Each structure stands twice: as structure tokens, then as C-alpha cells.
Amino acid sequence: METGELSRAMVVAIDGPSGSGKSSVSRGVASALGLAYLDTGAMYRAATWWCLHQGVPLTDTAAVAAQVRGLPLVMGTDPAAPTVHVGGIDVGEAIRETAISSAVSAVATNLEVRAELGRLQRVAIDEARERTGIVAEGRDITTVVAPDADVRVLLTATEDARLARRARDVHGSDDAAAVEATRDQVLRRDADDSTVVQFHVAADGVVTVDSSHLDFDQTVQAVLDVVESVVGPRS
Secondary structure: OOOOOOOOOOEEEEEOOOOOOHHHHHHHHHHHHOOEEEEHHHHHHHHHHHHHHOOOOOOOHHHHHHHHHOOOEEEEOOOOOOEEEEOOEEOOOHHHOHHHHHHHHHHHOOHHHHHHHHHHHHHHHHHHHOOOOEEEEOOOHHHHHOOOOOEEEEEEOOHHHHHHHHHHHHHOOOOHHHHHHHHHHHHHHHHHHOOOOOOOOOOOOOEEEEOOOOOHHHHHHHHHHHHHHHHOOOO
16 A cells, blocks of 8 residues: 555554554554554553652552543644643653653553543544544554544564564663563553453454564554555545
């Protein structure tokens, strides 16, 4: 499928576990199709950053939920340069720090937080549907947030492949030491989040793309092929 080949606005939802390549692949797909891009995982990270910034204990689930209901969050949806601002502060880099990665599950498993951020995600998707369309990615995007998306994909990979990718992202290397340093964070996050959402097995109507043996460009193309198979090329 070539860039711009699909003319109508659409919603593409991409789900999957840590290290599956959701974010980078979703951005690549959005760029190829001329669609907006929404990183719902970044919203949970932003909520975590905000609660910590406000001095709210993440163990106080009610207080965390209250903070998130008033979260001054603005998500930039340009796939070439997505941004995250909270209270006017650019937190794009801060939310990727290890402290946030280690703490985000406490927020992401808060059911009231999931309900509120899910509502905001649906608003963003509905608004984008009226314009260019959007690629939205996240843990429960294909089943809870956007079960009516035009295309729904579960992007997965073997545990070894996912750990190696995350190690390269975080440590710049996928040697044994880097992979081991990443293992607990990745597997614990998946285990924690799996208590509130299913993202390892494709639901009915969701197409699985296994990227274990694919490079980035091949994975993007595999998802684009799914899009074309579901909605067809422009006539």
C-alpha cells in the first residue's frame, strides 16, 4: 500500500504488550496513511507524572482518580512529532524516565483512572474520525476504547524479541546485561496490566501481526497490508 492510497477517514486501533513495537509502528502506519496518531500509553504516563508532581501517593486510588479527572492534558497527534503537555509543561521526555516507567502500573490499573482516560481517548478518536482519521495505540484500544475501529490489530512478538527491543530503546544495546536490566520492568508491567485488560490474545475481529522476525519497515508494511485487506485500496 502506498502513502495516501486510502482516501477516507478511518480509525486504526493497535494493541499489544510491552516491547511489541506498538508506538513506533503505529507512528509509521499513521505517517504512511496520512492519519493522526494517539499514544494512549503516554496518557497513563502523563497521569502518573502529574500525580507525582502534585505529591499524590499512587497507593491512594481515590486521590489519584480525582487528580486524573482534572488532568490538564493536551496530546499532540502529529505522528512525525507527537507531543504531551500537562498544565502547559512539555513532559514528553519526563514521562519516559525510569521513575515513571516503574510507577505507571499503579495508575494504569486504577479502574477509575482507566474509565476517565478511556473517555478522553474516545473523544480524541471521535474528533479525529471527523477529520483525517487516526491510528490509536494502547493496551485496551481494540477491545474497550475503540472496539468499533475500522481496523483492529494485535501487534505481538516473542518474549525474547520484546525484551531485546525494549533494551535497545532504554539502554541502546540488546546484550545480555541490557536485556536483564529491562526484564523486570517489562514483564512486571505486563503482569500488572493483565489484571485489568487482556492484550496478549486477539479478540474476535482483531488481526494478529507477529513481529518477532520482522524489522521495523516490515512490521509497518504488515500492518498496512492488514489495513488494505480490511478496508481495501482507494478505488
